[in-house]
Amino acid sequence: MTICNALCELKNISMTEEEDLLPSFNENQVLLASGQLLEAVVILLKNDVKHLSTITGVYQENKLQLLYHFWQGEGITLRVVIDVTDNQVDSITDLIPGALFYEREIVEMFGVKIKGLDMATRMFLPDNWQGGAPMRRKLEVGSEEEMQEIK
Amino acid sequence: MSRVTIPIGPQHPLLKEPVSFNITLEGENVIDSTLRLGYVHRGIEKLAESRSYVKNITLFERVCGICSHIHTTTYCQAVEGLLGLEIPRRGSYIRMLLCELERIHSHLLWLGVLAKNIGLNTVFMYAWRDREIVLDLMEEISGGRVSHAINTIGGVRKDLSSTQAKKILADLPVLAARVRELLDIVNNDRSFKARTQGIGYLSTQDVYRYCVVGPVARASGVGVDLRRDAPYAHYHEFDINVITMQEGDVWARAIVRILETIESIDLSRQIVEKLPAGDVTVRANRKVPEGEFVSRSEAPRGEVIYFVKSDGTQTPKRVKVRTPTLTALITLPMQLEGLQMADVSAVIAGVDLCIACADR
Numbered sequence: 480m481t482i483c484n485a486l487c488e489l490k491n492i493s494m495t496e497e498e499d500l501l502p503s504f505n506e507n508q509v510l511l512a513s514g515q516l517l518e519a520v521v522i523l524l525k526n527d528v529k530h531l532s533t534i535t536g537v538y539q540e541n542k543l544q545l546l547y548h549f550w551q552g553e554g555i556t557l558r559v560v561i562d563v564t565d566n567q568v569d570s571i572t573d574l575i576p577g578a579l580f581y582e583r584e585i586v587e588m589f590g591v592k593i594k595g596l597d598m599a600t601r602m603f604l605p606d607n608w609q610g611g612a613p614m615r616r617k618l619e620v621g622s623e624e625e626m627q628e629i630k
Numbered sequence: 631m632s633r634v635t636i637p638i639g640p641q642h643p644l645l646k647e648p649v650s651f652n653i654t655l656e657g658e659n660v661i662d663s664t665l666r667l668g669y670v671h672r673g674i675e676k677l678a679e680s681r682s683y684v685k686n687i688t689l690f691e692r693v694c695g696i697c698s699h700i701h702t703t704t705y706c707q708a709v710e711g712l713l714g715l716e717i718p719r720r721g722s723y724i725r726m727l728l729c730e731l732e733r734i735h736s737h738l739l740w741l742g743v744l745a746k747n748i749g750l751n752t753v754f755m756y757a758w759r760d761r762e763i764v765l766d767l768m769e770e771i772s773g774g775r776v777s778h779a780i781n782t783i784g785g786v787r788k789d790l791s792s793t794q795a796k797k798i799l800a801d802l803p804v805l806a807a808r809v810r811e812l813l814d815i816v817n818n819d820r821s822f823k824a825r826t827q828g829i830g831y832l833s834t835q836d837v838y839r840y841c842v843v844g845p846v847a848r849a850s851g852v853g854v855d856l857r858r859d860a861p862y863a864h865y866h867e868f869d870i871n872v873i874t875m876q877e878g879d880v881w882a883r884a885i886v887r888i889l890e891t892i893e894s895i896d897l898s899r900q901i902v903e904k905l906p907a908g909d910v911t912v913r914a915n916r917k918v919p920e921g922e923f924v925s926r927s928e929a930p931r932g933e934v935i936y937f938v939k940s941d942g943t944q945t946p947k948r949v950k951v952r953t954p955t956l957t958a959l960i961t962l963p964m965q966l967e968g969l970q971m972a973d974v975s976a977v978i979a980g981v982d983l984c985i986a987c988a989d990r
Contacts, residue, residue, distance in 0.1 A: 502939075503921035505711055529838050530854075532926070533952035535937045548935065548952075552859065554924055577841030577957050603668040603989065613676055 482507065482553050485526035492518060506554035513568045516547075516559050520571050523549055523557075531571075534581040536589040538615050543589060547571075567592035588614040631656050636971075640669045644747055644975050647985035651962075651978070658970045663963045671989040678949040683709050683783060683918055686946065690936075691777050693951060694987045696736050699728045700929040701936075701951070702781040707862060708925035708938040709783050712918050721785030721910040722863045723901055727798075728771065728778060729863075729927075730898040734764045734805070736930035737845075737887040737894075740982045741812065744884065747975040748825040753815055760808040763801055770794055785911030795902050806895045813888045816881070826881035830965045830977035833878060841957045844932020846981050849886045850878035856928040868900060880980035887982075916944050929954055931982055953987035 486507055493509045501508055511519055523529075528551040535546040545568065547557040561568060570593045571578050582593050583602045590612030601608070634655050640648035648669035654662040674693060678686050690705045691698045703725055710717060717725075738761040745753035765775045771794055772778035780786050816822055832842065834851045847854060851874055856862070858870040873889040875882035920942040926935045932954030939948040958981045965977050 505923050529841075530843075531841050532933060532935050533937075533950065535948070535950040537939060537948050539947065546937065548924060548937070550860075550926070550933075554926070556924070575841065576839050577960060579960050580956050600666070601668065602666065603671050605668065613673060 481527045481551055482555055485523050485528050486555065492522075501558070504556070506548075506556055508556045508558050510558045510560065513559055513561050513565070516557065517569050517571065517574070519557050520547075520574050523555070524574060527551065528555060529575075531575050531578055531581070534578065534585055536585050536591070536614060538589060543591060545585065545591070561591055566590075567594055569593070570595035572596065588612060590615055633661070638974075640666075644978055645743075645983060645985070647983070649983065649985045653966070653971070653974060655971055658972075660966045660969050660971065660974065663966045665959065665962060667959070667985065667989055669989070670986050674990045675949055675951060678946060680945065682916070682944045683946060684916070686949065687781060687783070688779070690949075690951070691779060691781075693953070693990055694984055695776060696739060696984060697732055697929045697931070697934075697987075698777050699725075699732045699781065700927055700934055703729060703863070704925045704927045704934050704936045705938070705949070706781050706783050707927070708923045708936045709918060710914070711923040711925060712921050712938060712940050713783070713914055714919075715784055715912060715914055717785045718909045718912060719864060719906045720789075720908045721912075723905050724771075724786045724788075724790055724910060725781065726863050726865065727790070727898055727901045728768065728780060730894045730901065731764050731768050731771075733894045733930045734891050734898070735761055735768070736982075737891045738764070738809075738812075740887060740930075740979075741816075741884065744826075744880070744976065744979040745822075747979040748822070750819075750822060750825075753812070753819075753822070756808075756815075757812060760805060760812070763805045763808075767798055767801055770797060782911060782914075784914035785909070787911070789910050790902075790905065795905065798902050799899060802895050802899050806892060809888060809891050809895065813885075813892070816884045816888060822884075823881060825973075825976055826879065826884060826980070827877075828879055828881075829969055829973045830880045830883075830980045831878050832961055832965060836961065836964070840961050842932075842961060843954045843957065844929070844982075845883055845886045845890065846958055847932065848872065848874045849882035851876045854933075856926055856933055860926055862925070862927050867904075868897060870897070880976055883980050883982075917942065918944070918946075931955060931958075931984060931987075951990055953984065953990070955982075955984045955988040959983065959988060 530550045532548040537544045543561040545559045549555045636653045639650040650666040652664045690701045693701045738757050742754045742757035769775045772780040832850045837847045837850045837852045853872045853874040855872040857865040918940040922939045935952045937950035941947045
């Protein structure tokens with residue numbers, strides 16, 4: 480029941496109620512604007528949905544979505560659309576401290592800014608990494624262009 | 631009192647994998663610690679976007695050097711989900727059998743590493759000697775001791791012969807007897823208890839707050855096991871006994887893992903005894919329909935999730951891997967605070983870190 484209640488409340492703040500606009504997905508999903516993330520996480524925690532499995536970044540056609548995969552008996556995913564010009568989202572580590580490494584990974588790999596996250600040092604990429612956000616790169620892995628860039 | 635910061639790693643005296651800790655001491659006591667990952671970051675998720683679904687099986691087998699089979703299982707389940715494929719029961723049972731044998735192997739390996747880190751070399755030798763039994767069984771079934779390469783999209787690549795089944799049923803009781811001996815040592819040995827009890831404490835509240843999973847969570851009283859709570863493959867056909875303890879320290883983690891090993895030995899026996907007849911694989915289309923799929927499974931260290939996004943071609947658009955070690959690492963500074971330097975090795979080993987998994 481916890482997921483069901485949370486889902487009903489989340490649908491009220493969702494950007495779309497049209498199921499057709501969302502991609503086919505095997506778990507519950509809610510589409511949100513980046514400004515609504517904290518409100519949505521508060522709703523989930525209030526309904527006892529505590530476990531954040533991970534945050535997935537999906538970068539496609541110059542648009543970035545962050546997928547917050549929650550689980551409590553069944554899965555529920557918050558699909559947060561990141562504004563292209565703003566390129567930032569709030570940190571949820573105050574509500575869920577376990578999101579720390581997920582968020583740091585997202586920052587390093589996708590170059591998105593997470594407000595309220597201490598990023599003084601790198602966690603995954605080398606300290607002298609100059610290549611930008613690796614998961615946004617368009618070069619084909621192993622292609623000639625990429626090999627030249629590595630040289 | 632003056633403070634000293636001791637760097638441990640990335641070339642590690644405690645673990646065989648590279649991770650760097652900076653431990654700040656005041657006298658003998660730890661007052662702060664930080665860690666740095668990334669020394670085995672291989673860009674696996676990015677690489678997966680340029681390889682076909684089938685080629686990616688080989689890639690994801692190499693995310694982890696211990697629980698390689700659970701990674702391919704979870705990945706294949708996600709792709710099969712997108713394809714709408716139901717794999718044959720016999721194939722699914724063989725997958726589960728390998729998963730359970732891998733759990734036994736991983737837990738015994740961990741016990742050996744913990745014992746070595748706290749100076750109990752005899753337990754280390756016993757645990758790793760007994761682990762050979764299960765490694766031999768896995769080699770017998772798949773041809774590989776650690777990388778099994780048995781999973782494929784639509785089932786498994788090798789069938790289990792009746793001779794192999796008989797060997798498994800004959801060897802498992804020998805292993806069970808030896809694991810019970812190890813349980814006796816962990817339960818009663820004064821040195822083992824003195825080095826592990828009351829250290830690395832993690833409360834139930836912290837487990838929830840930090841999203842910790844697997845045996846570490848179960849040793850702190852959070853009884854979540856995806857084999858029972860969100861059954862995949864054919865786990866719904868078996869009774870899964872989830873072991874929990876309330877103590878939340880390194881000793882409780884040892885007990886949970888050894889009892890889980892005994893459960894897994896029993897489960898492996900049940901799987902072999904109930905093994906249904908039929909095919910082990912079905913033909914899968916190379917092109918995967920457009921859509922997204924999340925697949926979850928219970929690895930030896932806890933929840934593994936794979937997110938796969940397809941755009942209707944032979945190559946995935948995005949694959950995300952989440953491994954259980956990542957959240958356990960966040961809690962390490964908290965577990966270490968206030969301990970003596972000599973206990974650091976026990977706590978670091980106690981959470982069963984897999985750095986290759988965390989870095990990907």
